[in-house]
Amino acid sequence: MSAKLSDVAKLAEVSTATVSRVLNKSGYVSKKSREKVMLAVEELEYKPSKVASFLASRKLAFNIGIVAGKRLFRVLSDQSDQFYTIVLKGIEEFFAGNNMRGSLVPSNNFSEDYDGYLLIGGEITEEDIKKAKETKKPVVLIDQYLAGVKVDCVVSDGYDGAIYGMKKLISKGLKKIVNIHGPLSHFGFKDRFDGYISAMEGAGYLPKAYEYDEDNDNMSAIIDLLLSRYGLPDAVFGCNDTAAIRAMEELQARGIKIPEEVSILGFDDIVNSSATTPSLTTFKIFKHEMGVVGSRRLQSLLIGNEPRPTKISLFTEFVQRESTL
Structure with a gap:
């Protein structure tokens, strides 16, 4: 030692x-x-420690731009989001103890006044990364990965979680498992979707998926289409808790019992997931840790430590509650 x-x-x-x-x-x-x-x-x-020595010699704090897309910037500004607000707290806590300070800015604001950037959420695009890199400052993505771009990122391992979840449901004898996901341009949704497809096909079952528009809330139309075209599923896997909760609400509104008739599985473990009736079975994403790990990675880049781009993936944790058999 x-x-x-x-x-x-x-x-x-x-x-x-x-x-x-x-x-x-x-x-x-x-x-x-x-x-x-x-x-x-x-x-x-x-x-x-190279980090400790560098910080001790530095009189001014690093000034970091915390960049979010239009929608996420809005919900983070009023702290109404149950996922990224926790990520942001992890970032802020790391900054407070490591001579760093941050400002939440929209994705069209890449000022050279910042020493580095944390780009957070699935709205971040290749164009955003290009603009950030043009400033010649270090960049780290949080909860977003774009294939082929080769920029540092911290994500949750949704593929592994989805595989684990599908095996859990299938082990209970459930075969008709439907996936409801958000935009697949968001790495998190795509990763979980890919895990779902792989697990279903690997078990010899037919995948069935629908895209949920959270802003316009098209869940009622999805459930009507699902029941009329596919019939009653054994289970619904929502690629986030919001989709899972809305699916459960719409099924219950049609007199369908959860989990006796349909099991519901979510992803994220937001605060509301434990307060539903029945409480939502889901996967816990370590949101606070994502903020801390992303901030630490940016700090390493700022001092010239381990400069080659790295993809860091955090495993999730299965949380058994009442909405699944």
Whole structure:
């Protein structure tokens, strides 16, 4: 195990603040104490954190542009979104402890005044990334991945979650499983959709999917079409909790019992998912961690650490509640 700053301080019989002053060459330290610190560093083979050293030498905070598409910028501005508001809190908490500050800006505002950018959400396009890169500043995507663009990103592993969820439903004897998803230009929806298709085809069952327009709420029309053309499904898999909850509401409004007649599975684990009747079985996305991990990755890029683009994928967690058998 590598030595820590506190180990150096203990061996040198000085405070950690004194060790920091010696290593950062800042402030007064007596010759005797300085020599004791350097001997302890050599004996323990202590290697200072590149991040810590950089931040200690920096007088001003990094100024970060937190960029969102038009719709997401609107809902984040009034904190009405149950997903990205938590992502944003993770970002803000990391910034507070790491000499960084951020401003929420719309996707048409790529000012060179920012030291770097966090681009969040499925509305982010290749054109947005191109504009951000033109500023020559580091860029990290959160909850969005665009194939072939090769830009740093942090996403949840929806494909793995969908595979796991379908296997759970199929193991209960459910075969007619319908997927209701958002726009497939959003990586999260596409990833979960692909997992659903793979699991259904792998089990020898026919996939059936419908696209949900959350802004115009076309769920009533989807359920009418589903029941008239496909019949009563065994289960509905919503690619996010909002779609799953709306599907459950529309099915219940037509006298269909959940989960006795149709099981409902969601994705995201937003706050409302545990308050539905019955409570929604879903997958927990670690939203706060996505914000923290994305911010940490941007920090590494800002100090020139590990510069090659990286795709970081966080696994989800299955949350069994009452809406599935």
